[in-house]
Amino acid sequence: MESTSKPKAAKESKERNIQVFVRVRPLNSVERAAKSCSIVDCSSSREITIKERVNDKISKTFGFDRVFSQESKQVDVYKYVVNPLIDEVLSGYNCTVFAYGQTGTGKTFTMEGEKSNDPSISWQDDPLSGIVPRAMNHLFDELRLLGDAEFTVRVSFLEIYNEELIDLLSPTDDITKLR
Numbered sequence: 047m048e049s050t051s052k053p054k055a056a057k058e059s060k061e062r063n064i065q066v067f068v069r070v071r072p073l074n075s076v077e078r079a080a081k082s083c084s085i086v087d088c089s090s091s092r093e094i095t096i097k098e099r100v101n102d103k104i105s106k107t108f109g110f111d112r113v114f115s116q117e118s119k120q121v122d123v124y125k126y127v128v129n130p131l132i133d134e135v136l137s138g139y140n141c142t143v144f145a146y147g148q149t150g151t152g153k154t155f156t157m158e159g160e161k162s163n164d165p166s167i168s169w170q171d172d173p174l175s176g177i178v179p180r181a182m183n184h185l186f187d188e189l190r191l192l193g194d195a196e197f198t199v200r201v202s203f204l205e206i207y208n209e210e211l212i213d214l215l216s217p218t219d220d221i222t223k224l225r
């Protein structure tokens with residue numbers, strides 16, 4: 047996300063400029079049918095522990111700025127990760143939110159979200175709406191509050207897949223090779 051106000055000098059903030067979050071998705075129906083079990087322990091808010099399957103022996107622990115467990119909701123992720131960035135964008139900082147993970151891990155679910163089965167729920171109220179629609183809604187709500195001020199909002203939506211850069215908003219499906 048980007049606003050047109052001039053970027054300011056780097057923030058003198060105690061917080062680091064790059065934050066890394068992890069979201070663990072619930073087991074899907076295929077995994078449940080196969081009686082698979084999760085080997086990821088999310089009981090700490092800042093660490094995940096990968097357990098060995100057989101004896102539950104702790105094998106590895108990884109630290110993050112925040113852990114979102116299998117039970118986490120779209121709104122939890124939005125409020126913690128993206129909500130603070132909207133103020134930053136409106137103050138002239140450039141902010142990037144990017145989802146990384148192997149296929150089927152929940153990047154699209156987290157970024158775009160899904161549509162609830164109930165057709166009477168609008169996307170603005172849909173608990174399954176992901177980061178992108180929530181951020182757009184939030185941004186334009188804030189801009190509306192600024193009354194007559196004129197703003198330009200530019201949005202880009204890119205996918206890096208197999209080291210190829212894909213513009214997801216381009217109707218021509220142009221692909222740029224990164225190497």
Ligand SMILES: Nc1ncnc2c1ncn2[C@@H]1O[C@H](COP(=O)(O)OP(=O)(O)OP(=O)(O)O)[C@@H](O)[C@H]1O
Nearest residue numbers: 070071072074147148149150151152153154155156
């Ligand atoms: N947090 C979650 N809660 C419930 N279902 C989820 C969650 N995350 C992912 N899923 C489900 O898991 C499946 C795979 O998720 P998704 O399509 O978002 O993965 P992806 O990382 O975008 O995959 P790909 O890289 O192949 O596009 C989907 O059916 C999605 O509904």
